[in-house]
Amino acid sequence: MIRRSDFSKFDLWLIVFVVILSVIGIFTIYSAGFDVVTKINNGMYRKQIISFVIGLVFMFGIMVINFRIIEQNCFYIYIGLLFVVILTSFLAPSIRGTRAWIDFGFFSIQPSEFMKIATIVMLAKYLELRERDIQNFRELFVPAIITLVPVFFIMLQPDFGTAMIFIPVLFVMLFAAGADITHLVSVASIALIALLIPTYITHHEWLHTEAYNPLISFFKKGSGVFILIAVLIFISVIFFAFRFIFAKKSYRRIYIPATVLSIGLVLAVILQRSLRDYQKNRILVYLNPDLDPKGAGYNVIQAKIAIGSGGFFGKGYLSGTQTQYGFLPEKTSDFVFPVIAEEWGFFGALVVILLMFGIIYQGLKVALEAKDKFSSLLAFGLSSLFLFHAIINIGMVIGLTPVTGIPLCFVSYGGTNLIMCMIAVGILLSIKMSKSA
Amino acid sequence: MSVTSLRGRMLEAFRGKVFLFMSVTGGIFIIFIFQLINLQFIQGSYYSTRARSNIEDNVPVPASRGEVYDRHYDIKSSSNKVIASNRPSFNITTVPAKFENKKQMAEIVQRVAVLLGVDSFELLREMDKANPWQRIVIKEDVSFDVVVSIASHEELYEHIMWEDAPVRVYNYGPVFSHVMGYIGSIDPGEYDKLKDQGYKYYQKIGKNGIEKQYDNFLRGTDGSVKRIVDVHNRTEGEELGDEPVSGNNLVLSLDYELQNVAYTAMQDKMGSVIAVKPSTGEILVLLSKPDFDPNLITSKNASDILASLQNDEQKPFLNRAIQSKYPPASTFKLITSIAALEDEKWQPDWRYFCSGHYILKGLQDRSYQCYKGQSHGNLDMIGAIGMSCNVYFYNLGYKIGPTSIINYAKYLCMDKVTGIDLPGEISGFVPSKQWKMKTFGQGWFDGDTINLAIGQGFTSITPVALCDLVSAIVNRGIVYKPHLVREVRSQDNATVIKRIEREKLFEIPLSARTIETVTSGMRFGVTNGTSARLNYLKVPIAAKTGTVQTRSVVKSDNTQHAWFVGFAPFGGTPDDSVVVVVMVEYGVAGAIAAVPVGEAIFSKMISMGYFNDTQK
Incomplete structure (x- = not known):
C-alpha cells in the first residue's frame, strides 16, 4: 500500500490531461449524438459518463493498490484474458460482422481491449527477465509468441484494427528493451x-x-x-x-x-x-482510399471535408454541418476527431493533439524515472499504446495513414476502451508513486 | 562494479531510446499539426465548398426556352401560330455520389426503374461511367402522379429526386421539322466544346435547324433552388438561388399557312420547297420531304427512333432545300441567257429553228435531241426560254462558249453557300475547264459546252441557291441573304430585342434588257409553255421548269427530278415579289411533278393577299 509521502509523487498533470480529454470526448459524443432528422440525442454520452466514472475508480484504485499486484499476477491475467478473448472470438454474438463483445445485457465488454494491457505487462515482464540475452535473435521468439497469439485470435473475430495495434507496440518495446x-x-x-x-x-x-x-x-x-x-x-x-x-x-x-x-x-x-x-x-x-471514393474512401473524404471546413475556430459547438447532417460516418467512435475539428476548428484539434501529446509525454517521463526495468518497460509500452492509437486514428482521419478502425483514446465513444486507457493511466500513476518505494 | 556499470550503461541506453522515441512522437504530432494547417487553412476554402455542396442540393430551375412564332405574330393577337413552345413536366434524377455504397445504389435504382419502366441495367452502367457528382436523369417527362408516389415513399426512393423540366412541343410536328430542328440532351463532346459558354451537362441543346442556329437566343439561363439536405437527402430547408432567365422568343419569316399548303401539296413526294421575298431575303416557306416528327425525338429515351431515322434510306433528316444539290437542268437556261445577253454575244430577237434535233459537228457528228425530239419551230430567246427549247440553247451555248456561262454561274454564286440561317448548308458545284482536266484528265469538249448550256452534265445546284438566282433576276441583280428569323423578342413582355435586317449577299449588274428578256421568257412559259397550268391565276406568274435525267435509286419507274422555279407578280415591283423554288425527286412525269406544288403556293399567296398592291 502507499504511504502518505508518496503523494508528493502524485502526477497531477497526467490526471488533469486525462480528465480534460475525457470531458472533451463526452461533450463531443453529445454533439455527435443528435439524430439527423428528429434532433433527439441518442444518449450515448450518458453511457460514456458512466464509463468515465468507472474508469476513474479503476484509475485511482490501481494507483492506490499498487501495480505490483498486476506484475505478480501478470501470467495468470494474460492467460485468463487470452482464454476470454478466444472464447469471445468463437462464441460471442456477431455484431456488425465482428465477434468482439461479451454482452451483459445493460452493458457489454470488449475483452480484446484489456488484452492490450495484459500483453504489454507480459512483454515487460519477459523482457526484464531476459534483459541480458535480448540481443540474441532467438530471444525475440517468445515476445513474438506473446504478442502474436492474441493478435491471431483477435484477427479471427475479425477486428483488424485492434489486432494490428499490438505489432508496433511489440516492436518499440523490443527496441526499448535493447533488442x-x-x-x-x-x-x-x-x-x-x-x-x-x-x-x-x-x-x-x-x-x-x-x-x-x-x-x-x-x-x-x-x-x-x-x-x-x-x-x-x-x-x-x-x-x-x-x-x-x-x-x-x-x-x-x-x-x-x-x-x-x-x-x-x-x-x-x-x-x-x-x-x-x-x-x-x-x-x-x-x-489509398482515394481509389474508391464511393466505398472505403467515402468515410475519409467526409472526414477531411469536416476537418477542412472547420477553419480556425470551427463552425461552433453543435453546429458542424458534416456532423449534424450526418455526412460524417462513425462520428462518435473512430471519426470523433473530425467532429472536434469541424465544430471547434484548428483550435480544438490542436488542443486535443497537445493533450494527447501531454499524456504520452508524462507516460514516457514515468518510464524514464521508474526504478526497475519492468516498470520502465511497462510505462514505455503503455505510452506507446496511447501513441499508436493516436497515430493510427488521427492519421487516418486527416488522410495520412490507412483506414483502420481504431478509437482515439479517452475521446472516442466506447466504455471498454476508455476504462482500459484509464487503467493504463492508473498503472502509470502507480509506477510514478512507487518509484521511491 | 562491472555489473553496476553494465546496468548503468543499459540504463543510459534505455534513456537514449526513450528520448529518441519522444522526439519521434513529437515529430509525428508536428506532422499532424502541419496536415491540419494544410486541411483547415491552405485547402480550407476547398473543403468548405465541399461541405457546402454536401448540404446544398442545387436543383436547377430550367429557364423557359423561347417560343417560336410564324411571320404573322401580333403581340395583341391571341391566335398567333406557335410553332414551338413548352409543356410543363418533370424529370426524375439522382446523383450517384449520394449513395452510401454500390449495393444500396443498385437496390434503389432497380426499384425506381421498375416504377418508371426503364432499363435498370443500362441506368446503372450510365451511373458508373458518369462523374459521381453529376445529376443523372433517370427518366424525363414523367407525370405529376409519379412524382407524388416517389415523394410519398422517401424511404424506398432515397436519393431519388425530381425537378421541373418543361418538354419542348412542336405544335405542327413534321410541317416545320427541318426548319425547327429539335433539341436533345447535350452530349459529352458538345459539352466539352460549349461549357465555356455557360452550358451545363444536364441541359438540352438545339441539335439542328433553328433550335441549333439560335440556341443562344432560345435557351436563356437556368436558375436554381438551393435545398439544405442531410445525408439521406432529406430536405432541411429551401432557399431560392438564382432566378432563371427566360430564353427569347423568335418570330420567323415563315408563313404558317403557306408552309402548310406546301406540305399538303408535296404529299409524300421527296424533295423540297422554298419561297423567298427577294426584296429582303425573308423565307416564307422552307420544306423538305420526307420529314420527321421532332416531338418524338426530343425525349431522352428516343435513341431508337433517332437511330431508325438516321438509318432510313430516304434520309428524312436531310434538309433537301439546303443540303442536297441537283443538276439544275432547264432552270440553268436562265443563267445561259443572262451570260449571253450580258456579254452581248447574243440578241434577244435572234431566232433559231428547232427541228427537234441539234447536230454537233465534229470528227463524228453527234445528234442532240430536244425534249422527246419534238420540233419547236422558229423561236426567239423569249420563246426558247418559255418553251424550254434545248436546240435553241445548244446553238446559243455553242456560239458563246463555256467560259462566259461558267463565269456567270459563278457571279451568281451558284457554287457558294447562301448563308441561310440554318446549320449544315452545302454549296453547289460549277465545273471549269481546269477542273475537268484535273478530274478526268480530259479537255473541255463542245459536247460539254452544250450540256452546260442546258444545265445537264457536271453542274449541280442546291434549291436555296437556285432561289437566289431567281431573286437576282427579280430584284434587279441584288440578292439578300435568305433568312428565317425576323425578330428576337423577349419572352416576358414580347418587346423586340433584335430585328434581323436584310443583308446583301451579292450584287450582279444586270441590264434592264436582260431582266426583261429573261422574265418575259419565264412568263411565256406560263402563258404558252411548260407551266401553263398556272396561267389561270389572277396574278401573273412567271416560271421555269426543269427535268433532271437521273438514275433512280429508290423508285424504279420514276427516273427524273423535277424543278419548278417561279415568281410573281410578273411585271410588278420587286418589293412585292415572291420567288418559289420546288424540287421533286423522282417525279412522276418530269417537270410536271413540281408545277402543281408551285401552283398551290402561288394560289394560296394570291388568296392571302400577298400581291394585292399589284392586282389593283
Whole structure:
C-alpha cells in the first residue's frame, strides 16, 4: 500500500490531461449524438459518463493498490484474458460482422481491449527477465509468441484494427528493451517487401497503365525472380557459413540483407500468386482510399471535408454541418476527431493533439524515472499504446495513414476502451508513486 | 562494479531510446499539426465548398426556352401560330455520389426503374461511367402522379429526386421539322466544346435547324433552388438561388399557312420547297420531304427512333432545300441567257429553228435531241426560254462558249453557300475547264459546252441557291441573304430585342434588257409553255421548269427530278415579289411533278393577299 509521502509523487498533470480529454470526448459524443432528422440525442454520452466514472475508480484504485499486484499476477491475467478473448472470438454474438463483445445485457465488454494491457505487462515482464540475452535473435521468439497469439485470435473475430495495434507496440518495446536494431529492421523489411511488391503491382494494374514497366514484368513474368531468389539464398548460406568458419561478424552485412531480401521476395511471390484480385484490391484501397471514393474512401473524404471546413475556430459547438447532417460516418467512435475539428476548428484539434501529446509525454517521463526495468518497460509500452492509437486514428482521419478502425483514446465513444486507457493511466500513476518505494 | 556499470550503461541506453522515441512522437504530432494547417487553412476554402455542396442540393430551375412564332405574330393577337413552345413536366434524377455504397445504389435504382419502366441495367452502367457528382436523369417527362408516389415513399426512393423540366412541343410536328430542328440532351463532346459558354451537362441543346442556329437566343439561363439536405437527402430547408432567365422568343419569316399548303401539296413526294421575298431575303416557306416528327425525338429515351431515322434510306433528316444539290437542268437556261445577253454575244430577237434535233459537228457528228425530239419551230430567246427549247440553247451555248456561262454561274454564286440561317448548308458545284482536266484528265469538249448550256452534265445546284438566282433576276441583280428569323423578342413582355435586317449577299449588274428578256421568257412559259397550268391565276406568274435525267435509286419507274422555279407578280415591283423554288425527286412525269406544288403556293399567296398592291 502507499504511504502518505508518496503523494508528493502524485502526477497531477497526467490526471488533469486525462480528465480534460475525457470531458472533451463526452461533450463531443453529445454533439455527435443528435439524430439527423428528429434532433433527439441518442444518449450515448450518458453511457460514456458512466464509463468515465468507472474508469476513474479503476484509475485511482490501481494507483492506490499498487501495480505490483498486476506484475505478480501478470501470467495468470494474460492467460485468463487470452482464454476470454478466444472464447469471445468463437462464441460471442456477431455484431456488425465482428465477434468482439461479451454482452451483459445493460452493458457489454470488449475483452480484446484489456488484452492490450495484459500483453504489454507480459512483454515487460519477459523482457526484464531476459534483459541480458535480448540481443540474441532467438530471444525475440517468445515476445513474438506473446504478442502474436492474441493478435491471431483477435484477427479471427475479425477486428483488424485492434489486432494490428499490438505489432508496433511489440516492436518499440523490443527496441526499448535493447533488442538488436538489425534484427528489428530485418523483420520489418521482410514484411515491407512482402506486402509492397504485390501492392505496387496491383496498383499498376488498377490504373490500367499500358506502359511497359520493367520491374513488374521482371517480377511477374519469366524465371528472373526465381533466379534472383536462388542467388540471394546461395549468398546468404555461403556467407552465413563463412561467418562461423572465419568467425568474422562483419559478414552479417552481407548475409542479413541477402536473407531479408530473399525471404521478402519469396513471401511476395507467394502473396502475389495466392491472393485473389479482390483481396489485393482491398489492400490497395486500404492503403489509398482515394481509389474508391464511393466505398472505403467515402468515410475519409467526409472526414477531411469536416476537418477542412472547420477553419480556425470551427463552425461552433453543435453546429458542424458534416456532423449534424450526418455526412460524417462513425462520428462518435473512430471519426470523433473530425467532429472536434469541424465544430471547434484548428483550435480544438490542436488542443486535443497537445493533450494527447501531454499524456504520452508524462507516460514516457514515468518510464524514464521508474526504478526497475519492468516498470520502465511497462510505462514505455503503455505510452506507446496511447501513441499508436493516436497515430493510427488521427492519421487516418486527416488522410495520412490507412483506414483502420481504431478509437482515439479517452475521446472516442466506447466504455471498454476508455476504462482500459484509464487503467493504463492508473498503472502509470502507480509506477510514478512507487518509484521511491 | 562491472555489473553496476553494465546496468548503468543499459540504463543510459534505455534513456537514449526513450528520448529518441519522444522526439519521434513529437515529430509525428508536428506532422499532424502541419496536415491540419494544410486541411483547415491552405485547402480550407476547398473543403468548405465541399461541405457546402454536401448540404446544398442545387436543383436547377430550367429557364423557359423561347417560343417560336410564324411571320404573322401580333403581340395583341391571341391566335398567333406557335410553332414551338413548352409543356410543363418533370424529370426524375439522382446523383450517384449520394449513395452510401454500390449495393444500396443498385437496390434503389432497380426499384425506381421498375416504377418508371426503364432499363435498370443500362441506368446503372450510365451511373458508373458518369462523374459521381453529376445529376443523372433517370427518366424525363414523367407525370405529376409519379412524382407524388416517389415523394410519398422517401424511404424506398432515397436519393431519388425530381425537378421541373418543361418538354419542348412542336405544335405542327413534321410541317416545320427541318426548319425547327429539335433539341436533345447535350452530349459529352458538345459539352466539352460549349461549357465555356455557360452550358451545363444536364441541359438540352438545339441539335439542328433553328433550335441549333439560335440556341443562344432560345435557351436563356437556368436558375436554381438551393435545398439544405442531410445525408439521406432529406430536405432541411429551401432557399431560392438564382432566378432563371427566360430564353427569347423568335418570330420567323415563315408563313404558317403557306408552309402548310406546301406540305399538303408535296404529299409524300421527296424533295423540297422554298419561297423567298427577294426584296429582303425573308423565307416564307422552307420544306423538305420526307420529314420527321421532332416531338418524338426530343425525349431522352428516343435513341431508337433517332437511330431508325438516321438509318432510313430516304434520309428524312436531310434538309433537301439546303443540303442536297441537283443538276439544275432547264432552270440553268436562265443563267445561259443572262451570260449571253450580258456579254452581248447574243440578241434577244435572234431566232433559231428547232427541228427537234441539234447536230454537233465534229470528227463524228453527234445528234442532240430536244425534249422527246419534238420540233419547236422558229423561236426567239423569249420563246426558247418559255418553251424550254434545248436546240435553241445548244446553238446559243455553242456560239458563246463555256467560259462566259461558267463565269456567270459563278457571279451568281451558284457554287457558294447562301448563308441561310440554318446549320449544315452545302454549296453547289460549277465545273471549269481546269477542273475537268484535273478530274478526268480530259479537255473541255463542245459536247460539254452544250450540256452546260442546258444545265445537264457536271453542274449541280442546291434549291436555296437556285432561289437566289431567281431573286437576282427579280430584284434587279441584288440578292439578300435568305433568312428565317425576323425578330428576337423577349419572352416576358414580347418587346423586340433584335430585328434581323436584310443583308446583301451579292450584287450582279444586270441590264434592264436582260431582266426583261429573261422574265418575259419565264412568263411565256406560263402563258404558252411548260407551266401553263398556272396561267389561270389572277396574278401573273412567271416560271421555269426543269427535268433532271437521273438514275433512280429508290423508285424504279420514276427516273427524273423535277424543278419548278417561279415568281410573281410578273411585271410588278420587286418589293412585292415572291420567288418559289420546288424540287421533286423522282417525279412522276418530269417537270410536271413540281408545277402543281408551285401552283398551290402561288394560289394560296394570291388568296392571302400577298400581291394585292399589284392586282389593283
